[in-house]
Structures are given as C-alpha cells and as structure tokens.
Amino acid sequence: MKVVIVGAGQVGFHIAERLSREGHDVSLIERDPEKATLMASQLNALVVQGTGASAESLDQVRIANTDLFIAVTDQDEVNLISCMLAKGEGVKRVISRIRNVEYAGRDWRDNAKKLGIDLLINPQRVVAEEICEVISYPAAADVAEFANGRVVFLGYKVPPDNPLAGITLRELGDLRGMYRLVVAALSRPNETIVPRGDDKIMPGDIVYFLCRKEDLAAINYLFGFEKRQTRTVMVLGGGRIGEAVTRELLARRLRVKVVERSAERCRYLAEHLPEVPVIHAEGTEIEVLKQEGLAETDVFVAVTDGDEQNILCSLLARNHGAKRVIALVSRPEYVSLAPGLGVDACISPRLATAAAILRFVRRGEVLSMAMVEECEAEVMEINLPARSSILGEPLRSVDMPRGSIIGAIVRGDEVIIPGGNDVLEAGDRAVVFTLPEAVTRVEKFFS
Amino acid sequence: MDLSQILQPQSILVPLREGSKEEIIRQLVDALPLGDGGPTAREEVLKAVFEREKVMSTGIGRGVALPHGKCEAVPGLLAAVGITKNPVPYEAIDGKPCRIFVLLVANPRTTHPHIQALATLSKILNDPARKSALETARNPADVLAALGIPAAG
Numbered sequence: 001m002k003v004v005i006v007g008a009g010q011v012g013f014h015i016a017e018r019l020s021r022e023g024h025d026v027s028l029i030e031r032d033p034e035k036a037t038l039m040a041s042q043l044n045a046l047v048v049q050g051t052g053a054s055a056e057s058l059d060q061v062r063i064a065n066t067d068l069f070i071a072v073t074d075q076d077e078v079n080l081i082s083c084m085l086a087k088g089e090g091v092k093r094v095i096s097r098i099r100n101v102e103y104a105g106r107d108w109r110d111n112a113k114k115l116g117i118d119l120l121i122n123p124q125r126v127v128a129e130e131i132c133e134v135i136s137y138p139a140a141a142d143v144a145e146f147a148n149g150r151v152v153f154l155g156y157k158v159p160p161d162n163p164l165a166g167i168t169l170r171e172l173g174d175l176r177g178m179y180r181l182v183v184a185a186l187s188r189p190n191e192t193i194v195p196r197g198d199d200k201i202m203p204g205d206i207v208y209f210l211c212r213k214e215d216l217a218a219i220n221y222l223f224g225f226e227k228r229q230t231r232t233v234m235v236l237g238g239g240r241i242g243e244a245v246t247r248e249l250l251a252r253r254l255r256v257k258v259v260e261r262s263a264e265r266c267r268y269l270a271e272h273l274p275e276v277p278v279i280h281a282e283g284t285e286i287e288v289l290k291q292e293g294l295a296e297t298d299v300f301v302a303v304t305d306g307d308e309q310n311i312l313c314s315l316l317a318r319n320h321g322a323k324r325v326i327a328l329v330s331r332p333e334y335v336s337l338a339p340g341l342g343v344d345a346c347i348s349p350r351l352a353t354a355a356a357i358l359r360f361v362r363r364g365e366v367l368s369m370a371m372v373e374e375c376e377a378e379v380m381e382i383n384l385p386a387r388s389s390i391l392g393e394p395l396r397s398v399d400m401p402r403g404s405i406i407g408a409i410v411r412g413d414e415v416i417i418p419g420g421n422d423v424l425e426a427g428d429r430a431v432v433f434t435l436p437e438a439v440t441r442v443e444k445f446f447s
Numbered sequence: 448m449d450l451s452q453i454l455q456p457q458s459i460l461v462p463l464r465e466g467s468k469e470e471i472i473r474q475l476v477d478a479l480p481l482g483d484g485g486p487t488a489r490e491e492v493l494k495a496v497f498e499r500e501k502v503m504s505t506g507i508g509r510g511v512a513l514p515h516g517k518c519e520a521v522p523g524l525l526a527a528v529g530i531t532k533n534p535v536p537y538e539a540i541d542g543k544p545c546r547i548f549v550l551l552v553a554n555p556r557t558t559h560p561h562i563q564a565l566a567t568l569s570k571i572l573n574d575p576a577r578k579s580a581l582e583t584a585r586n587p588a589d590v591l592a593a594l595g596i597p598a599a600g
Contacts, residue, residue: 163558167566174566177507177573218503222562 002066003361004029004091006052006082007073008039010330010350011097011123015070015357020044022440027061031073052082058089069094070357076100080115087116095119095357119360123353127303127328128244130352132252134326134345135233135299139225141206141345144370145213146381146431150415151408153184153210153370153379153433156225157339160203164223170197173419179219180417181211182407184433185377189340192375192435194405206339208372210379210407210431212415228323230298231255236283236313237304238262238269241328241349245303246276257292259283261304283313286320295321303328314343351376376436379407382446384428390445396420401445403438407431448560448567451596453551454526455480459587463529463548468537472496472514475527475550481520488520492552506539510582511572515551515565517558524553524560526568528590530581547572547581571595 001024005012008030016039020026026045029052030036036049050057052071063069069086071079071094079096087094096112098120112120137143142155158164169183186195187206193199201207211219220226233249235242238260249256250273259279260266269278281288283302294300300322302310307329314325326345329335338346355371358378370379384391390398395406395418408431409416409424416422424430434442458478463471473493481488495516499505506512527550534544549568553561571577571594580593591597 163562166559167562171563171566174570174573175562177511177569178503178505178513178565215503218499221499221502222558222565224558 001025001068003027003068003070004058004061004063004066004086006030006069006071006079008032008035008047009072009074010332011353011357012070012072013039013043014350014354015072016043016045018354018358018436019361022443029057029061051078053078053085055085058082058085063089063091066091068092068361071095072097072353072357074099080117083117084115093118093360095121095360097121097123097353099123119357121353121356123349124240124244126352126356127241127347127349128248131245131301131303131326131328131347132248134347135230135249135254135301136252137226138228138230138298138324139344141339142208142372144379146210146370146379146408147410147415147429150213151210151410151431152213152216153208153407153431154225155187155206155208155372156223157344158201158203158205158207162203162223162225164201164207165203166200168198168200169195173197176417176419179222180215181209181219182405182417184208184210184379184405184407185372185375185435187372187375192377194403194433194435208377208433210433211417212408215417228298230324232293232297233257233299233301234259234289234292234294234297234317234322236300236302236310236317237328238265238278239303239305241303243269243273245301246273250275257297259289259292283309284316286316289317290320297322299324299326301326301328307331307334311338311341311343315341318342377434378436378439379431379433380442381410381429381431384424384426384430385447386426388446391424391426394421394423398424401434401438401441403435404442404445405433407433448563450526450564450567450594451591453524453564454528454591454594454596456587456591458525458527459590460527460529461584461586461590463531465531465533465535467535468500469497471512471529471531471535471537471548472500472550475514475529475548476552478527478529479521479525479550479552481525482522484520491520492516492518494518496550496552504538504540506537506541506545507569507572508539508541508543509578510534510539510543510545511547511549511578512537512539512545513549513551513565513568513572515553515561517553517555517561519555521552521554523557524551524564526551526564528594530584530590547578 006029040047048060069091071082083094083096144153185208300317302314310327314327410429495518499516529548537545584590
C-alpha cells in the first residue's frame with residue numbers, strides 16, 4: 001500500500017514508522033527543514049520538505065498512485081486543504097486530524113463527506129473516550145472491547161497478594177472448564193512476553209487477557225481485580241480534553257468535579273456545565289483539593305497540557321487518598337515510566353490518535369483494533385480467509401507467528417475462548433493479540 | 448498440589464443423596480471438618496458457596512460440578528467430594544445433569560492455593576479414565592484412589 005503522511009509530529013512519525021516497518025511504501029511531507037532531515041535519517045521512507053497543501057510537494061511524492069493519505073500537521077486548515085487536494089488527485093482514502101472542536105463537531109461530519117474526507121480524527125474526543133473506558137473498569141490498566149462488546153481485552157497489574165501471583169499458565173489452562181480466559185501477554189519492566197505452559201505470572205506483572213464479557217464477573221470473583229465501583233471522579237485540567245472527559249463521564253452518570261487554574265476557563269466551564277462543581281485551584285494545592293473531597297475520590301484524572309504536571313499531581317493525589325489515578329502523558333518516554341511510579345493508567349494522545357488512525361488503516365479484513373499503551377502491542381479482530389491451511393486444524397498444531405496468540409473465536413452468535421483443541425472454521429472471526437514485531441507476520445498469516 | 452491435605456475420608460460421600468442443587472451443596476458443606484466453628488460457620492460457608500454460584504454455575508459440564516467459595520469461617524483450604532447414583536439437574540453450563548461433585552472452600556487469605564487446588568481438580572476431572580473411576584467408586588478409598596491420593600497410614 002502506498003501511504004502519504006503530512007506532518008512529522010509525534011503522531012505522524014509514529015504512524016510512518018509503524019507502517020514502513022510493516023512493509024508499506026511510506027512518504028512523509030514535513031514543512032520544517034531540520035525535522036525533515038532528521039526524519040529522513042530515522043525512517044525508511046521518502047521524506048519531502050514542504051507543505052502538504054501545495055501541488056509541488058504532492059507531485060514529489062507521486063500523489064496520484066496513493067492508497068492512503070493522512071494529514072496530521074498541527075494546523076487544522078492545512079490538514080483539511082491537503083486532504084481535499086489529495087482527494088482531487090484521486091487518492092483512495094484520506095484522513096485528517098482536527099483539533100478545533102468547531103471543525104470536529106457533529107455537523108462537521110456531513111461537511112467532511114462533502115469535501116471527500118473519509119475520516120476526521122479529533123484527538124480530544126479520542127482521548128476522552130479512552131479515559132472513560134479505562135474508568136469504567138476500575139482496576140484495569142488497559143481495556144478494549146471486541147465482537148460488539150462480547151469479548152473484552154483487559155490488562156491488570158498483579159499485586160503480590162493477588163491469587164494469580166505465582167500461578168503458571170498451565171494451571172490457568174486447567175481451570176478452563178470454569179474460568180475461561182486466554183492470557184495474551186505478561187508485561188514486565190524490560191520485556192513483554194506471550195506466555196506459555198510453564199511461564200509463571202509474577203507479582204508486579206501486568207497481565208493482559210481476553211475473555212467473554214459474561215464470564216468477567218466469575219473471573220473477577222476468583223482473581224479479585226475489581227473490588228470497588230467508581231462513583232466519583234476529580235478531573236484536573238478543564239481544557240478541551242478535561243471538558244470532553246467531563247461530558248463523557250456525566251453521560252455515564254458519574255459525579256464529577258473539575259479543578260482548573262485559569263479563572264477565565266472556570267467561568268466558561270461553570271456556564272457550559274452548570275451541574276459540575278468547578279474548583280479554581282492548582283493541582284498542587286492539596287489542602288484545597290482535600291477540602292473538596294480528594295480523599296473520598298474514586299478516580300483522579302490529570303489532563304492538563306503538561307506531562308510532568310499530570311504525573312506529579314496524580315502521584316500527589318494518590319498520596320492524599322485518591323483511590324485510583326490516571327494521567328494524560330504525551331511524551332513516549334514517560335508512558336513506559338509512569339506505571340512504575342504509581343500512576344495506575346496512562347493515556348497518551350499520540351498513541352490514542354495513532355490507534356484510531358491505524359484502526360481505520362486496517363479496515364477491511366481487520367474489523368477492529370486496539371493498541372496496548374505500555375508495550376505498543378495490538379489486538380485485532382480479523383475475518384478469517386475462506387480457504388486457508390489454518391482452518392480445520394486444532395490450534396495446538398497451528399503454527400502462529402511468534403509473539404502472537406488467538407484470544408477469542410467469534411462464530412456467528414457464539415464466542416469461543418479457545419484452548420489447544422479448538423479448531424478455526426471458515427467464516428470465523430478471530431481476536432488476535434500481537435506484539436509490535438509480529439504485526440506484519442500476523443497480517444500475512446491471516447490473509 | 449497435594450490434595451491429601453485438604454480432603455479427609457469423612458468428607459467423601461458415596462453415594463451422595465440425590466436432591467436439588469441446594470440440597471447437594473448443603474450435604475457437602477455438612478461433611479466439611481469445620482471443628483469448633485459449629486452451625487454459624489456452616490451457614491457462612493453455605494452463603495459463600497451460593498454467592499459464587501449466583502455469579503456463574505460451577506457445573507463445568509460432562510456431569511461434573513466444582514462448587515467453591517471464599518469464606519472467613521474456614522481456617523485454610525477444605526474439600527468435600529460426593530457422587531450420586533444417578534445424575535441430578537445442576538444448571539450446568541452444558542445443560543447436562545451432574546453426578547460428580549467436588550466442593551472447595553478457602554479462607555480469603557489462602558486464594559493462591561485455592562486456585563492451584565481448583566486447577567488440579569479441574570485437570571483430574573477432565574481426565575476420562577479418572578472420571579469413570581470416580582463414577583464407579585463404592586467407598587471413600589475408591590474416591591481417594593481415583594483422585595490419586597495415597598491411602599492413609
């Protein structure tokens with residue numbers, strides 16, 4: 001597939017790297033000459049210095065034969081114009097990132113269609129949705145749903161006193177009759193593995209597993225991950241993301257308080273969200289937050305525009321009684337650091353936006369996809385080919401690419417959490433977990 | 448996992464009296480060596496097992512049920528086994544009636560052995576040869592032998 005990406009920011013770079021690693025023909029257009037040179041040295045891609053909104057740059061990347069065009073500069077207008085130009089040149093699918101809410105509101109969808117833009121991605125909305133999903137599974141570090149919500153993918157940190165600590169995969173496999181789950185991965189400080197028989201779950205691991213949603217209550221009973229319900233949330237940062245998160249949480253009937261440092265922004269929030277208490281304070285003014293009930297707060301979410309601020313304030317909140325803390329973290333280096341510090345879940349706008357774009361890219365045989373923040377692994381829901389040597393074989397003798405595992409099989413109305421004796425059939429869909437290095441092989445394997 | 452530590456011969460009921468799901472579980476709980484705990488302890492264990500049963504049936508299919516629960520009234524980990532002459536309805540996940548019942552109750556602090564014991568028992572009960580040995584067991588010694596537990600003394 002020929003892919004053109006405009007804008008070599010965090011999202012653009014991430015997607016370019018990912019898609020070129022998977023063997024796609026990637027070109028990148030970047031305005032800043034210095035950045036363009038840097039990209040050319042770091043990426044296996046054609047890098048053109050210029051703007052995506054000019055015919056010259058588009059000529060240089062041979063736009064006419066492009067399958068996919070992704071505009072992710074930090075200027076909405078440039079993204080929109082580039083996309084329109086690209087569509088005019090016959091590009092099959094075009095994606096534009098839009099930060100301004102006025103452009104990305106509901107009505108805009110119709111306009112996007114008129115302009116020929118296939119997908120508009122609003123990072124604030126993507127992040128807000130992801131934060132709310134994580135909040136709805138109180139103890140989870142990672143959450144995604146598949147097969148129309150019938151299959152869940154969850155990641156939990158294993159405390160030392162958790163019954164899973166010290167259990168081998170073989171022992172878990174023996175429990176299949178009653179507790180059906182497939183452990184997809186164990187994530188440790190320096191590695192993430194797809195575990196097998198004798199591998200042991202260790203305290204401190206993040207265990208990622210897939211199960212049927214209806215089995216979740218029983219699994220939870222035995223392993224005791226989710227011990228409390230979420231009722232109250234304190235949101236630090238009343239900017240666009242904070243507002244979007246608050247609206248989403250209100251829709252889920254949670255009690256929300258917003259803490260915001262700017263008086264002007266506080267007034268705006270009070271006017272637009274009259275049912276939400278807005279506290280004019282800094283995230284470090286712990287006495288004020290305590291008076292506002294920090295110690296009784298189920299979840300503290302820090303979504304200011306500073307990574308350090310978000311990490312620091314969420315740790316502070318945790319020290320003063322917040323039961324669970326979630327931080328918005330943009331810098332890739334911090335995303336892997338934060339869990340070790342005691343932040344329960346990290347949401348990265350870069351990864352969330354990139355995941356939303358990749359989901360769209362993988363449209364076709366791949367129905368749905370989620371990215372695991374801590375290890376950049378993917379979970380994909382894939383339509384199986386009508387003919388393939390993998391059909392009809394018990395899974396134990398199917399030679400899956402190293403670093404991948406089938407976590408669920410969807411067959412009509414039935415969801416199977418497979419063991420070694422289960423068999424794939426034509427027409428099935430498979431939910432597959434794959435480490436980043438195995439993505440290409442997995443896509444080939446199932447095509 | 449060494450099952451001999453958690454399963455006493457007097458907690459093995461062959462035959463187990465046929466009855467409703469509740470009657471089956473009650474007989475098994477009554478067979479547990481709860482020591483000084485007395486009737487209150489038994490009620491608490493019953494409550495814990497029924498609570499777990501409400502979440503999802505422990506009838507794991509092919510005629511086997513593994514009711515279990517976590518309860519403070521139990522000092523560590525205890526098991527009881529019962530086998531009925533005829534299969535009885537148990538709301539099992541495959542819809543089939545059950546004959547073999549293994550009860551496992553754990554103190555909330557011994558959850559790790561609890562899971563290992565559940566895994567060991569699940570594995571044994573998945574083995575067709577051991578399962579049919581249980582179905583033909585006529586006394587506690589037969590049951591212990593079928594479970595691979597050496598006879599005492």
